[in-house]
Amino acid sequence: MHEILKLDNVTKYYGSGTVVTRALDGISFSVEQGEFTAIMGASGSGKSTLLNVIATIDRVSSGDIFVDGQKLSGMKEDALSAFRRDRLGFIFQEYNLLDTLTIGENIVLPLNLRRESAADTRKELSRVARALGVEDQLTKFPYELSGGQRQRAACARAIITGPALVLADEPTGALDSQNSKILMQTFSMMNRSLNSTILMVTHDPVVGSYADRVLFLKDGKIWSEVLKGDRDRQEMYREILSVTAALGGESDVI
Amino acid sequence: MLSKLAWRNVKRQLGNYLIYFMTVAFTVAMLFAVNNIIFSENLTVFTSGSRERQGMLLGLVVLISAIVAFVLSYATSFMLKLRKREFGTYLTLGMTRKNILAIFISETTIICLVALGLGLALGLFIYQGLAAVMMSLLEMEFALADYSPRGLALTVGLIVGIFLLASLTSALYLRRVSIYDLIHGDKKVSRGVKHPALWFGVTLVSLCLMVGSVIFFDRGIEEAVLRGSFASGTMLALLVFAVAVILFHIGLARGLIYVLLKRRGLCSRGTNTFVFRQLSGTLGSNSVMLGFLAFLLTFAVIGSNVSFVQKAGQEAQLDRAVPYDVVYTSNLNFEEETAEGAEDGLTGEPDESLAGEPDESLAGEAEGILPDEAEAVIEKYVAIKGQYAYRLYTSGQNDFYSRTRWQGDGYGGLVDSYMKLSDFNALIGPLGYEEVTLENQYMVIANIPEVEALDWEDFVYSRNGVDYTFHSATGDYPMFSYVFFYVVIPDEAVEGMRPEVSYVVFDTEDGEYDAVSLKKELTYLTPSDYYDDGTMIERCDYTLREYSRQQENHISAILVVGALFVAVVFLFMAMAILALKTLSTLAEDRRRYQVLSRLGAGVREQRRTLFRQTFSFFLLPFAVPLLVSIPTAYISGHIMRLSGMEALAGQVPVIAGATAAVMAVMYLLYYTAAYLIARRAVVDGG
Numbered sequence: 005m006h007e008i009l010k011l012d013n014v015t016k017y018y019g020s021g022t023v024v025t026r027a028l029d030g031i032s033f034s035v036e037q038g039e040f041t042a043i044m045g046a047s048g049s050g051k052s053t054l055l056n057v058i059a060t061i062d063r064v065s066s067g068d069i070f071v072d073g074q075k076l077s078g079m080k081e082d083a084l085s086a087f088r089r090d091r092l093g094f095i096f097q098e099y100n101l102l103d104t105l106t107i108g109e110n111i112v113l114p115l116n117l118r119r120e121s122a123a124d125t126r127k128e129l130s131r132v133a134r135a136l137g138v139e140d141q142l143t144k145f146p147y148e149l150s151g152g153q154r155q156r157a158a159c160a161r162a163i164i165t166g167p168a169l170v171l172a173d174e175p176t177g178a179l180d181s182q183n184s185k186i187l188m189q190t191f192s193m194m195n196r197s198l199n200s201t202i203l204m205v206t207h208d209p210v211v212g213s214y215a216d217r218v219l220f221l222k223d224g225k226i227w228s229e230v231l232k233g234d235r236d237r238q239e240m241y242r243e244i245l246s247v248t249a250a251l252g253g254e255s256d257v258i
Numbered sequence: 259m260l261s262k263l264a265w266r267n268v269k270r271q272l273g274n275y276l277i278y279f280m281t282v283a284f285t286v287a288m289l290f291a292v293n294n295i296i297f298s299e300n301l302t303v304f305t306s307g308s309r310e311r312q313g314m315l316l317g318l319v320v321l322i323s324a325i326v327a328f329v330l331s332y333a334t335s336f337m338l339k340l341r342k343r344e345f346g347t348y349l350t351l352g353m354t355r356k357n358i359l360a361i362f363i364s365e366t367t368i369i370c371l372v373a374l375g376l377g378l379a380l381g382l383f384i385y386q387g388l389a390a391v392m393m394s395l396l397e398m399e400f401a402l403a404d405y406s407p408r409g410l411a412l413t414v415g416l417i418v419g420i421f422l423l424a425s426l427t428s429a430l431y432l433r434r435v436s437i438y439d440l441i442h443g444d445k446k447v448s449r450g451v452k453h454p455a456l457w458f459g460v461t462l463v464s465l466c467l468m469v470g471s472v473i474f475f476d477r478g479i480e481e482a483v484l485r486g487s488f489a490s491g492t493m494l495a496l497l498v499f500a501v502a503v504i505l506f507h508i509g510l511a512r513g514l515i516y517v518l519l520k521r522r523g524l525c526s527r528g529t530n531t532f533v534f535r536q537l538s539g540t541l542g543s544n545s546v547m548l549g550f551l552a553f554l555l556t557f558a559v560i561g562s563n564v565s566f567v568q569k570a571g572q573e574a575q576l577d578r579a580v581p582y583d584v585v586y587t588s589n590l591n592f593e594e595e596t597a598e599g600a601e602d603g604l605t606g607e608p609d610e611s612l613a614g615e616p617d618e619s620l621a622g623e624a625e626g627i628l629p630d631e632a633e634a635v636i637e638k639y640v641a642i643k644g645q646y647a648y649r650l651y652t653s654g655q656n657d658f659y660s661r662t663r664w665q666g667d668g669y670g671g672l673v674d675s676y677m678k679l680s681d682f683n684a685l686i687g688p689l690g691y692e693e694v695t696l697e698n699q700y701m702v703i704a705n706i707p708e709v710e711a712l713d714w715e716d717f718v719y720s721r722n723g724v725d726y727t728f729h730s731a732t733g734d735y736p737m738f739s740y741v742f743f744y745v746v747i748p749d750e751a752v753e754g755m756r757p758e759v760s761y762v763v764f765d766t767e768d769g770e771y772d773a774v775s776l777k778k779e780l781t782y783l784t785p786s787d788y789y790d791d792g793t794m795i796e797r798c799d800y801t802l803r804e805y806s807r808q809q810e811n812h813i814s815a816i817l818v819v820g821a822l823f824v825a826v827v828f829l830f831m832a833m834a835i836l837a838l839k840t841l842s843t844l845a846e847d848r849r850r851y852q853v854l855s856r857l858g859a860g861v862r863e864q865r866r867t868l869f870r871q872t873f874s875f876f877l878l879p880f881a882v883p884l885l886v887s888i889p890t891a892y893i894s895g896h897i898m899r900l901s902g903m904e905a906l907a908g909q910v911p912v913i914a915g916a917t918a919a920v921m922a923v924m925y926l927l928y929y930t931a932a933y934l935i936a937r938r939a940v941v942d943g944g
Contacts, residue, residue, distance in 0.1 A: 104539050109535065
């Protein structure tokens with residue numbers, strides 16, 4: 005298997021002087037190609053910080069992060085932007101679709117930033133829109149769509165460039181349970197059919213149960229890890245619940 | 259507690275208030291400067307001239323203040339909308355709308371008071387600069403101009419009025435807006451423009467109307483210059499142009515993006531789609547405001563150009579209209595006297611040095627102050643180098659007029675006027691023109707350009723048994739008489755003609771003198787021709803070149819300073835609205851650019867995108883007004899050429915170019931300030 009993401013003793017501090025918060029405390033792990041990994045933990049455990057440093061939105065204080073063999077620390081701002089554009093896909097809790105653009109325009113924006121030709125862009129748009137079932141929504145604006153539809157459009161945007169890694173930050177946070185379920189089925193489809201490598205931060209055990217592997221964070225460290233293996237989703241869910249209970253019951257279990 | 263909150267808010271919101279503050283301060287400065295000009299005791303433009311001019315400029319100031327009030331109301335509403343969420347939070351915390359209005363008014367009062375102070379301080383200098391321009395135009399010695407308490411009072415009064423109007427707008431908004439809209443208003447998405455294709459069609463039609471009305475106006479002006487009367491519809495063309503400018507911009511703002519978004523190749527490049535969509539929302543919802551701004555800017559550009567061109571052409575026009583320093587004109591009421599009879603009284607031969615004696619024969623022919631009396635009066639003010647008396651004669655026929663349009667009903671009384679060749683040569687010689695030779699020929703001197711263009715060549719004029727053929731028809735000479743045209747003929751041809759108008763021209767020493775006082779001394783009271791009740795009117799038979807020049811200077815000074823004032827204020831208002839509009843959406847823009855950043859747009863690309871977005875928005879209402887400099891220069895040049903001022907016509911494009919360049923530089927400076935603020939807030943994370 006090909007290693008897509010590797011974190012080596014990553015540490016992140018906030019603040020200075022006597023008031024220093026250690027958000028990440030020597031985290032090391034790796035994600036293989038085609039793997040669907042979830043990060044769980046209580047509020048303040050460092051989930052979002054971890055996602056932000058992998059997403060190159062924030063910088064690490066020490067340690068190294070490699071994506072597809074490329075070391076992120078030390079890269080210049082422009083190189084990081086190009087890296088985000090070409091190698092990463094993003095899905096956010098609040099969709100982060102641009103309200104002024106149509107769904108189609110939102111989805112192809114990463115390709116436009118790469119200055120792909122109009123013909124290739126159309127072809128790719130058609131492919132991902134079909135795969136994610138948003139073909140009929142392309143000319144609509146985000147405000148005309150439901151939350152679930154918007155998040156599927158955000159998924160289409162995240163995978164249109166064929167990124168090495170898709171990062172999802174609480175993707176179901178703004179959705180009801182029905183739409184959450186549909187979205188996670190979409191994630192599974194992206195992972196299995198489109199071979200997308202996904203790293204997802206969530207606080208929801210149900211959502212976490214769709215992943216192949218769940219990493220639990222506590223106080224900036226990896227506290228535990230659950231692998232799905234051959235088990236079904238229900239079993240995975242039960243194990244996640246037991247781990248969160250052991251973790252201190254601090255996560256927001258529904 | 260509220261005042262403390264307001265003071266803290268002002269300090270906290272300093273960045274957002276900067277443009278508002280600058281707008282108010284600069285408006286105060288300009289109003290203060292112009293109001294001081296109006297009430298200045300140093301500048302003789304109003305004290306010696308008509309009070310009507312003062313009223314005109316005062317009216318202009320009030321009109322501009324009304325526009326400023328409108329703009330500042332707009333600006334204040336931006337400021338409010340920029341902080342909707344904050345005010346919404348105050349309301350949810352239990353503050354009343356009155357409390358919030360009190361906070362906001364307190365904040366804007368603090369800003370306005372500080373801006374008033376700074377504006378007045380800045381105005382002290384702008385006034386001196388403006389006064390220096392005015393003094394230069396009036397050819398006065400430079401001196402520091404006095405400040406006028408009345409100017410200060412008017413400025414403060416106008417600013418208070420403007421501030422109250424702007425506050426009223428805020429009060430109305432705060433009274434109506436719901437808490438939900440205050441808190442969630444920025445999440446609202448502007449809906450797309452309805453019928454964009456139709457609006458693009460409006461743009462194209464308006465463009466055609468703009469071009470058509472300019473062509474029509476140019477032809478109308480040509481007609482006016484050549485024929486002395488406006489063609490019907492010329493002023494309508496100007497109105498159509500004004501409406502077309504507004505509609506063009508409304509249509510463009512609503513339809514252009516629709517057309518651009520249809521071009522897939524263009525949209526697929528970088529952040530083009532993003533920019534188009536950003537602009538689409540902003541332009542669509544502000545199209546009327548953009549149309550209005552474009553209208554203001556267009557007429558600011560036209561006004562500036564016309565005033566500068568008028569100033570440039572003033573000297574040449576004066577040279578043409580009043581070629582000698584003093585011109586005495588007297589309409590003669592001879593019934594029977596012939597040219598031969600009248601000739602006796604003249605001082606004989608024309609004298610190239612104009613050193614001849616005054617025309618003694620005029621005594622008894624006309625009332626008022628005769629040239630021999632006037633000579634002594636003139637000498638009190640300026641030394642006379644020479645003088646020359648000449649006449650226009652008439653045969654009582656309309657041989658020449660019958661070939662023009664001034665014949666038939668309504669023109670029955672017009673008869674041909676003639677000037678002796680010797681008189682003509684004596685007049686043009688000192689002015690540097692070559693002597694004219696006529697051998698049984700006549701020359702038509704056109705004071706109205708259309709006469710020059712008439713076909714005279716086949717016309718043979720017979721007089722005293724001699725046939726005089728066509729020599730030339732020209733409008734290149736200064737005006738030695740104030741008729742549509744006259745005919746220069748060999749001296750012998752005027753024999754038997756009746757003197758029609760008598761002139762005496764005086765050439766004086768160069769230099770300025772008190773032309774106003776001289777004019778007064780040469781003015782007398784005479785019974786009115788229109789009233790039989792013995793009403794006496796003032797009359798002066800002398801045209802003083804220096805007096806005319808001073809009057810022209812006054813008009814030029816008012817026109818130039820007025821146009822400068824209007825242009826600068828309009829430009830500033832336009833820039834302020836655009837900047838405030840740009841800055842009022844910073845919060846939304848910041849969120850959108852963060853998404854772009856996460857999707858891989860680097861800082862440089864984001865800056866480029868923001869630049870394209872903001873620059874296009876700023877450029878839209880300014881591009882056409884700048885381009886209007888071209889037809890304005892063309893029409894002004896055309897008028898100059900038609901009026902025989904070929905050399906000056908060459909200066910017009912330079913004036914237009916310089917005006918456009920100065921306005922563009924001011925615009926760019928303001929845009930740069932707005933862009934840097936936006937960049938700091940949106941891209942650089944300030």
